[in-house]
Amino acid sequence: MRARFFTAALTCAMALRAETIVIRNATILTVSNGTLKGSILVRDGKIADLGDQIKIPEGARIVDASGQYVMPGIIDCHSHIAIEGNVNEPSVSVSSMVDVRDVIDPEDISIYRALAGGVTTANILHGSANAVGGQTVVLKMRWGKPAREMIFEGALPGLKLALGENPKRAGSPSAGVATAARYPATRMGIEDTIRQAFLEAKAYKAKWDDYNARSARGESVLAPRKDLKLEPLKEVLEGKRFVHVHCYRADEILMLLRLADEYGFKIRTLQHALEGYKVAKEIAAHGAGVSTFSDWWSYKVEAFDAIPYNAAILQRKGVLVSINSDDAELMRRLNTEAAKAMKYGGLSETEALALVTLNPAKQLGIEDRVGSIERGKDADLVIYDKHPLSNYAKVQKVFIDGQIYFDRNEESKNWNAKQAQKQNLLQKERAN
């Protein structure tokens, strides 16, 4: 019975994927190309066309969005949902051997809740307990799919670094952490730890480069030992992996930018960077993006100098900025987080929307696929009943790859049936 249900669901899903959809009478917030009224044609999971002259192909499913708004799926550049077990490997200060990809939990209910908040893609990061954290992965919120199918195809994986209070906390004798005190316990020590790791990685890379060169020449040489801790650092040095850095203070940001310049790699994003506005020029010069909070501040000492103008100031200074959640709950309302940058800093509607769509897409190197409503991009779309920058807006439908993954009507329709099923199970268990 169950198997039959799954087969049915599968066939259904496959049919959906191939389904041609027209979302019509909508206000379309393209983000990359202004706002327009009209229709979006979705075919083979992609945005095939948009505008006010769209002909409805035969057999297409019509989604009427009269009075409603369509925006690109929200992209959260900093999240820890869908991770099974600890989000940190807290035992060591250099934990680059661990990979979030190994512990994706596609059944984490936070995925569905994020989806219901309009999020279609998220950068899933290792925690910030370690100076050199773990490997990160970009997921599409394809709720119901197995772990591997949630991974954003072709998105470059990342490596998490962390500066400041969190990574030095485990080193503090007063930390009360179950593990023994460890190095580093200061900001100086954090710089040293990262430097050591990259020094080791450089030597490791040299060993492999030498081996590759010699075996290419036909010499018979034994391959060096593969070290999973140094592999991702080597990939960073080779530009094959992004670096996402947890940071707060201006001084540590400058420290890391200089260290990266010294070792010849790029910081892809500074995460949080609440004092980023103080060193915006330097950040822009390095080419790093900033993924920050809207107006969260003072929850720890290093967040005391945070200002809600951070995003706007950085943007005006030429830094690519996104707003992230770092939290399963906040993740469900990133649209209003973005809206705050209009009040604080005077960004335009489009600029505000870009903070949670096109900008994070660029930061993650996936802007050719997602982040705006354009022909040829993935049909990752969110329909709101009101303007998404309004407090009153509610997500109605969410599409990923042209497939509906959240539908408010369906959800509320099924609610009672699900409750009844649960009551049945409870009673059955009590009876036994």
Place this chain on the structure above:
Amino acid sequence: MRLLAALVLAGITAWAQNLQPVVIRGANIVTVSGPIIAKGTLILRDGLIEAVGTNIPIPPDAWIVEGEGLTIYPGLIDAASNWGMPPNLAPGPGRGGQNVAPPARGPEDRPATTSWVKAADELRVADPRFERVRAAGFTSAVVFPMRGIFCGQGSVVNLAGDKPAAMVLAPSAGQFLTMSPSGNGFPAALMGTIAYIRQIYLDARYYSALKDAYARDPRSMRRPDYDRALEGVLESKRILLPASRVVEIDRMLRFAAELGQPAILYGMQEGFRATELLKNVKPNTSVLVSLKWPERPRDANPADVDSYRDLELRDRAPSTPAALGKAGIPFAFYSDGLDQPRDLQKAVNKAIAAGLSRQDAVRALTLTPAEIYGVADRIGSIEKGKIANLVVTRGELFEDTTKVEMVFIDGRRYFTAPEADTSASRAPLTRENER
């Protein structure tokens, strides 16, 4: 009837071990590998099955057991067990508990690893659980050290014998892995444990290559350091990986494929949702279903309402064996900590109540585990030449009213004491118990 029992008892007292062949005649014989033989005859000699069938000439020197009303099955096999294992193997680095070792700093410290330990070397003959589980019809088990990440190598053993060495059927049955963090330094998270296991297999491959190169020509080459952790991993022919939820089943199937290891996934509580996943696995991957069905914790706060997912899991977990059976996926049962005959029987019965056929239940405790571990040429079915491990019941196995009358292990008969006595009994397994 009573007279017969008395005769049998008297006979056993006089029965000289292993010298005299035993004949059971007139019993129902469930061979598992072939059809059921009604009113069949079974001849055991020197610990082996000499003949099975009907109309078999009975050797003149045989001791005869009248099998009228009895059913004979192959002895049951626990496919992953810690019966006979000491409660605490010596703590290695990063093992938790009373460890003296400093916290592990990374894979190089080989945390929570005792891959070189073999269950056969640690077997306790005097484990009181042996007698208990024999009363449930178990005659063999694949026993493993079960603490750590690389816990050690399992062995297929018989559940009775004079000395450990005589109980071992196959000393190296596979490496038992858990995904538990080490509790002392690295790794402390699931992702760390996975990274550690991955690094170990990379190291093992590198170590092999180094050793080969050194064996070819040791001159002008630094000799590779001996690494017992890697030796233990390299000599394990298969690995056992924990996988209960469907997410874990998916993850571990991929992981085993990535590591290139023949694997046995154990747990399978959510196997009822995973038949599609498991249908197309490679022939070198097998599954073990835990007999410990998930239950609401006894000390759960009555005010807490469990999630739909937990409720569904507890409701449907026992339907996993039936679902696997229907999908044609071979599986074996394992005790997972149960060692009371009543609990074991109740657990199997739960699966039967959820749709598993009695025949499939027997197979999952006999021939399938033997096949999974490559010992089906020795145990798991009643066939000529195989080891005389048998369970003799009055009534069908797993029925509530059924009584396990006796078991044979290596052709030796062991009576099963009434359960009330066994649960309290701490008597070591000695010849007295054989009466």
